[in-house]
Amino acid sequence: MSTSMRLKRFGSKKRPDYRIVVMDSRANTQSRTLDEVGQYHPLAEKDKQVVLQVEKIKDWLSKGAQPSDTVKSLLNRNGVTVTRTVQE
Incomplete structure (x- = not known):
């Protein structure tokens, strides 16, 4: 199974929140x-816009996401x- 990391939209109308999901x-x-x-x-302040779980991200990237x-x-x-690697 090939996996991808992408944004999944949540939040209300005109107030988007996204989750970075695999x-x-x-x-x-x-x-x-x-x-x-x-x-x-x-829409949050610049220093609070992105929250990452770096260890999980690196783990999924090493698995090929x-x-x-x-x-x-x-x-x-x-x-x-x-x-980014090119898939054949």
């Missing part, structure tokens, strides 16, 4: 997740270096 890459965006590894609050472009930029901005 899920099957073929699954629907609102389907069941394998693990929750962080949160992203775009591919972050989406948005998650990759969030991780790189917060000190978790991600190099």
